[in-house]
Amino acid sequence: MDVQMPVLDGIAATRQIRASEGGSSRIPIVAMTANVLSDQVASFLAAGMDDHVGKPFQVDRLLDVIDRLTVVDTTAETVPPTIDPAIQLELTAMVGQERFHRMLAMLADELTQRFPDKTDTDRVQLAYDAHAMVSAAGALGFLELAGVCRDIEKACTTGTDYTSMLPTLGNLRDRTLHEITTLRTADAA
Missing domain, CATH: 3.40.50.2300 (Response regulator)
Structure with missing residues (x-):
């Protein structure tokens, strides 16, 4: 190109x-x-x-x-990034790398606190936590996570089943936390 x-x-x-x-x-x-x-x-x-x-x-x-x-590596599973690189680049240019890293750290803390590994999830609390994460994740470029949180919030507030979405949320939480660590480590090097 x-x-x-x-x-x-x-x-x-x-x-x-x-x-x-x-x-x-x-x-x-x-x-x-x-x-x-x-x-x-x-x-x-x-x-x-x-x-x-x-x-x-x-x-x-x-x-x-x-x-x-x-070269196709058939033994490795390709996992796409969870962050939108265009949003990451724009946000870093706007606030600077140091502040962007602090924002990533805050998001990681929130993810860990709001969505710990547990099976007894209260519908009202989950709707509240998911709502908070929609804008926090979306603003930093984690659009897929924001979308899943939006879907979970809607399911919780409308009384429909949300439990089938929890494994996807857990997977995205883990991938996002890993990517945040990778981004912060790579930029610090």
Whole structure:
């Protein structure tokens, strides 16, 4: 993906591809650009690109990246990120990395407190906790978690079954906590 294209640049094109439906949304995308500063490369990755190759590129480097991204590992389960990289990038640019990390830590604490592993869940309390997490998770880019919390809140307040959604909530909680730890550790390095 050429980063600097007329009309639609590579970052915007990548975001559109990643937001599309179906298998094409996960096609490997490699940035090809002369912009290779670390913050520029980080913006490519945050937009959903898988790697980058600097211009003028070396054929061996390009082929290595293509090989790495197109080899299918049948033993590993691919787990998509829980955070929307575009929201993460925008929020970090707006509030700074240090404050973004504090916000992630607060979300992790809230997730752990509001949704501990337990089977005796009170419907009223769960609706309250889920409601609080809709905006907290959504504002930081954890849109899938926010959506599940919204569904659980609705089920709790309308009197319908919510118990079938609890395993999904637990899985998303664990994935989100893991991703928060990974983000904070990677950025600190």
